[in-house]
Structure formats: structure tokens, C-alpha cells
Amino acid sequence: MAQVKAGLTWQFKDDRAKATTNEMRYDWLADRWVIMAPQRTARPDDFLRKPSEIHAASDCPFCSGKEMETPDAVASYCLDGSTDWSVRVVPNKFPAVNACGPGIEFAPKSLSQPNGRIDLYQRREPHGAHEVIIECPQHLSSLSQLGQKEVKLVFQAYRDRLDHWLSEHRAEYAVLFKNVGEDAGATLAHSHSQLIATDHLPSKVQRSVERMRMFEEQENTCLYLRMLEDELQQGLRIVEETPDFVAFCPFASRIPFLQTIVPRKHQARFEHLNDFGLEQLSWLTHRLIRRLENLHPDSSYNFVIHTAPASIGDASFYHWRIELFPRLTKLAGFEWGSDCFINPITPEDAALSIRNAGV
Amino acid sequence: MAQVKAGLTWQFKDDRAKATTNEMRYDWLADRWVIMAPQRTARPDDFLRKPSEIHAASDCPFCSGKEMETPDAVASYCLDGSTDWSVRVVPNKFPAVNACGPGIEFAPKSLSQPNGRIDLYQRREPHGAHEVIIECPQHLSSLSQLGQKEVKLVFQAYRDRLDHWLSEHRAEYAVLFKNVGEDAGATLAHSHSQLIATDHLPSKVQRSVERMRMFEEQENTCLYLRMLEDELQQGLRIVEETPDFVAFCPFASRIPFLQTIVPRKHQARFEHLNDFGLEQLSWLTHRLIRRLENLHPDSSYNFVIHTAPASIGDASFYHWRIELFPRLTKLAGFEWGSDCFINPITPEDAALSIRNAGV
Numbered sequence: 001m002a003q004v005k006a007g008l009t010w011q012f013k014d015d016r017a018k019a020t021t022n023e024m025r026y027d028w029l030a031d032r033w034v035i036m037a038p039q040r041t042a043r044p045d046d047f048l049r050k051p052s053e054i055h056a057a058s059d060c061p062f063c064s065g066k067e068m069e070t071p072d073a074v075a076s077y078c079l080d081g082s083t084d085w086s087v088r089v090v091p092n093k094f095p096a097v098n099a100c101g102p103g104i105e106f107a108p109k110s111l112s113q114p115n116g117r118i119d120l121y122q123r124r125e126p127h128g129a130h131e132v133i134i135e136c137p138q139h140l141s142s143l144s145q146l147g148q149k150e151v152k153l154v155f156q157a158y159r160d161r162l163d164h165w166l167s168e169h170r171a172e173y174a175v176l177f178k179n180v181g182e183d184a185g186a187t188l189a190h191s192h193s194q195l196i197a198t199d200h201l202p203s204k205v206q207r208s209v210e211r212m213r214m215f216e217e218q219e220n221t222c223l224y225l226r227m228l229e230d231e232l233q234q235g236l237r238i239v240e241e242t243p244d245f246v247a248f249c250p251f252a253s254r255i256p257f258l259q260t261i262v263p264r265k266h267q268a269r270f271e272h273l274n275d276f277g278l279e280q281l282s283w284l285t286h287r288l289i290r291r292l293e294n295l296h297p298d299s300s301y302n303f304v305i306h307t308a309p310a311s312i313g314d315a316s317f318y319h320w321r322i323e324l325f326p327r328l329t330k331l332a333g334f335e336w337g338s339d340c341f342i343n344p345i346t347p348e349d350a351a352l353s354i355r356n357a358g359v
Numbered sequence: 360m361a362q363v364k365a366g367l368t369w370q371f372k373d374d375r376a377k378a379t380t381n382e383m384r385y386d387w388l389a390d391r392w393v394i395m396a397p398q399r400t401a402r403p404d405d406f407l408r409k410p411s412e413i414h415a416a417s418d419c420p421f422c423s424g425k426e427m428e429t430p431d432a433v434a435s436y437c438l439d440g441s442t443d444w445s446v447r448v449v450p451n452k453f454p455a456v457n458a459c460g461p462g463i464e465f466a467p468k469s470l471s472q473p474n475g476r477i478d479l480y481q482r483r484e485p486h487g488a489h490e491v492i493i494e495c496p497q498h499l500s501s502l503s504q505l506g507q508k509e510v511k512l513v514f515q516a517y518r519d520r521l522d523h524w525l526s527e528h529r530a531e532y533a534v535l536f537k538n539v540g541e542d543a544g545a546t547l548a549h550s551h552s553q554l555i556a557t558d559h560l561p562s563k564v565q566r567s568v569e570r571m572r573m574f575e576e577q578e579n580t581c582l583y584l585r586m587l588e589d590e591l592q593q594g595l596r597i598v599e600e601t602p603d604f605v606a607f608c609p610f611a612s613r614i615p616f617l618q619t620i621v622p623r624k625h626q627a628r629f630e631h632l633n634d635f636g637l638e639q640l641s642w643l644t645h646r647l648i649r650r651l652e653n654l655h656p657d658s659s660y661n662f663v664i665h666t667a668p669a670s671i672g673d674a675s676f677y678h679w680r681i682e683l684f685p686r687l688t689k690l691a692g693f694e695w696g697s698d699c700f701i702n703p704i705t706p707e708d709a710a711l712s713i714r715n716a717g718v
Contacts, residue, residue: 033561
């Protein structure tokens, strides 16, 4: 029995011996090394984490009947035969970017450096959109508590909103993300996701696009297609498969139990998913979250949908992906200082545990 | 009254209006933009964080009398006139790197890619040292609880151990870091810091070294000397000064209340600090931690000492620095996905609050 930080206890179902030596692994996409240090799960831990107290549902601005407490919906979705909303998309009341409404163009970048001297105090306005996808009218806290039809509507909203901002509004960058639980950065408990679309492409994202382009130039195939081929052949880190998708724990994962979900066939844009793909993906994601929750009850989790920046179009080198990860460990000083992560659970062990967890 | 994630409440001492529009700021060193979004401090928060329960001191392997529970000390320090240890340095019992003891050379890097095809599964052994600096014999939990003489001994240990691994053992990279409290990634409550020395220079650190070199090539001065000149002239983000050091909240800070401490005169290596510098620096750091703790009681914090990688020697472009930061916010899905951080507290407001906090 070993303990992962945050006071969450877990155990290998088959109780087999775990890897015991430290190893560094190279994340080719991110161009950085990660340390796998399985022995560190045996560290003593002084801190016994107590669950946060959660406000009563009666205060929740996302529940049905409280629609007046949020800005007007920009989209809403009903289940077949119903007139009540099942999924509701609203602008974030506390946006991180300055609203760029319908008809308003994203501003061009300006990074001028006056009179040749390097300017250490450059500022710009963050233009864009920050939306909240409220995933159910009732006060549920995780996507796993919804039924399959409801989850499919949620994914439909993801697809539509990404398409809206990337295709219609030409936002350079859009990311869809979900924070569940306090440790995952959520402030509201009611199940929801968020979309941020901006004219700014973060430098890490820019670098990962360049790496994918470089890979294809050198290897004549897309990075994720190669990785998928290797992963399916090795079979060590696969968690689950559907006809169109594969979920696996990546070789150089920075944090425990992180899973990547990718389409088997090349596709640059998540928002180009067809209905059959959407159905499979929502089914698969729902199952993977349930597995994580069975393995680590009450843990926080995030997921992030990475889709191609607008300017690279349908590029053959970019492959969209979802990253899903529980928040069991804390970033410590070493990670902050060096950006080199220490992962106490190898992805092979993580995949085995997730496969063995019930759905 | 505004709330920062993690349930910690804070208030501007002067109750003046806070900045209310979002703004992006460019971090020249890291080559990335940060979003300042002060309005987000007004978000509602469903989660009321309860403090962790902490194990009894009687279990603590770092307390005086429990020396048998840790590996043998590699160094220890006594206060003048005492024969009992005040600071004790031991190898980490659960190291993240594989031990590279005295007389053992660090292995050279090998990053070969067999037969020209890109290898997505590169591994290597993490060579190096992972040490724990136990900062007091009694069961105290923060450096701020020690007296000034004790803190100076702690900093002396930092200097000696960095010098040991970087100068004597030619570790390419060494970082000294401190995790206090569960949210900062600590597993033991007893006040301690850690040192990791390796033959691997993390890619983020490599990039920051290149940026500093580029700055000096273009501007004929060191990045931090220029920044210091600008900061002292603007005066908006300065927290505290001593004859040899300045502490300030950097312009494009990713997280609330982060402070950088730098020497006023150019110095590449922390471990080249003289005794007078060490005395001032330990005094200053002690005060800054007390200010943070007054402002955010019971919050976790980290600090990290960034000193020059061994191979760049005494380079005129590299300036050592300490980063000190409380852990009030959680990394959410957006930050994980984009590496673009949203900071709800501007560094100007942070500096003002820290200056106004008692010592």
C-alpha cells in the first residue's frame, strides 16, 4: 500500500511489485524530461487532508431556476422531446479576457519594441471570449453523474462553441477545459466546463505546434499517429479503445494517472468530429472519469481539449487530443523552479490500475 | 473584500479601488504572456477549505533524538558555543535521482536517436544528489519561527551544499527549494529544505539561460541589473531593500504575491555570496516570510534558489535570484492546457499589501 500526496491512498489491484528505480523519460512533444520516481510513493506524510466543506446547492447560480444570476445564454441544448434546457452556455461573469462579442474582430497583435531597446514592460489587452458550459440543470458535481444522452449534449456544446470561436470568429486559439473539485481549481461545484478563445497563442502551445510540424517533416507521419501505432503495439499504457478512439497513459506523463484520448484517424480539429465520433467520445470520456473516480474517490480532476489553432487550418501534422487527469499531487518547489516534474506513478502502473478500476 | 482561491481571504489595508480591467503582461525572461484579471477575485467560491490535520511531532524523523531514522548527516552546523546540531543535512531517504556519491562522477548525457528515426521512448538514469536540509532540532514548521542566528546557519548550509555539488562535483544543475505546508507539496511538517543536483539541465532552465545571454548580447547589460534599475525607478513593485539586495513582485508574475529577491550587484552564483551578504539575505528572507504569513496566516509557501548551471561558470549575463511565493491559487485546466496563467492579483497590489503587512 502506497500513498500519493494529497492523502489519497491507492493500491495496485494485483498487488504486484512496483518499479523501484528512478528513471527519466523524454517527452518529445514538449521537449523536456520527466523523472519517474516510484519509490517516492512510500514517503511518510504528515498531512491528513480533510475534504472541503461545500456550500449548499440553494446558493448555486448554475441550477435550473437561477438563470437570472448568470448572463443570458448564448446557446442552450435540450434533450429530445423536452423544452427545458439540459446544457446551457453563458458568458463567464468574471472573464479572464475582455469580451469580443459577435461582429467584433479580434485585434491584430502588436509587439513593437520602441527604439530598439528591449522593453521589459510590454502589455496588451487580452481580447476574446470566456464562456461557461453549464452541463446539467440539477446540482450535480461531476460529468460522471450524467446519463449518456446528457453527456453527448455536453460534447455537442463543446464542438459547437469551439467551432463558433475558431471558424466563425477566427480566434487564433481556443481551449475547452473542465475543473472539478477544489484541487482542480474549481470555484463552483455544479458541473460545468469553460472555453477561453483569444487572439493570443500561448508560447507553449506555439512550441508544441512547431514540434508536431517538425515531426511530420522528418518522419512523414503525424506524431500522434506514430505514437498510437507504437502504443497499440506495446500495449503497456493503453486504457481503453473504441472503434474511433484510443485512451492511454503517455510514456512521459508529468503527473500520476494522466490519460490522453486521441482519434485513431488523423484529425486536426476537435470541432470537425462527426456525430458518431461525438457519441463514442462522450461515452469513452464518461467511462474514463468513472474509472478515475472509482480508483480515487472524491478526488478533483481536470480535462482539456487541445484543438488546432485557427491559423494552422486542417494541417496534416496537428492531431487533436484530450488530456484527463486527477489532481492527486501538488506542484512543489522543485517543479516550479525547474519545470522538471517528478511523477511517483509510472504510466504503465497507472494504465493497469485504471484498467482494473470498475466503470 | 475579495477572495483568492483556496478559501483564503485578504483585504487591501487601504481599501483603495483595485485595478478592474484585464491585461496581458509579457515575461521577457520566460518568453510568455500572463493574464492579470483582478475582477476574478470577486468570484463566488463554493469550497470552504479546512486545514489539514497534522501528525503529532512524536512521529517526526527530523526532530532531535530521531537522528537514527534518517541517513547519516553529510554536514551539520552548530550555533557558537554549542555542540548540538542546529542545522543538519542528510541524503533524502526517498530520492528523485539516483545517488552519485563522493568520488562518483556524473555521467555524460547520451541522447542518441537510433537509425535516424525519432525515438519517442527515450529514457536515461537521473544521476545526482537529493539532500534534505533539516533547519532546526525542535519541531517548528516555518523558517519564520527560527531566530536570526539560526536562519543564517540555514543559509550557510544552502551555500555550502550548492557549492559542494556545483563546484566540487560539477553537477550541471543544482536547485535549492523549500516546501512549507501541504499545498506547497510538503509531506513532512518539520521545517526543512531540499537540494537536487543532477547532470541534467531542464529545458526550461536552459531556455532561461539562453534568454539571459541574448539580453546581454543585445543590451550590453545583465537582464536583472536592467530590471532592478527600472524597478527602483518605478518604485511600484518594490517590497523591501537592504544594502545588497532588493525584493520585488515581478511585473509579469504568474501567481499572486510572488516575490523575487536579487543582489544589487552582478553575481551569477548564489554560492559565491560572502558572509555579509549571507547575513543580509537570511535577515531579509526571514522578514519576507513573516510578512507573507501575516498577510495570509496558515498558508503554504515555497521558495526556490536559482543559481547558475555549472557549465556557464561566472557568466556576466546570469544573475542568481530567489523566488518566494505563497500557494493561494490552484492550477486549473486552462493553465495546464495553455501554460498561460491567470493572476487575479497585480504585482503592484501584491507589493503594496506585502509592504503594509507587519513583520
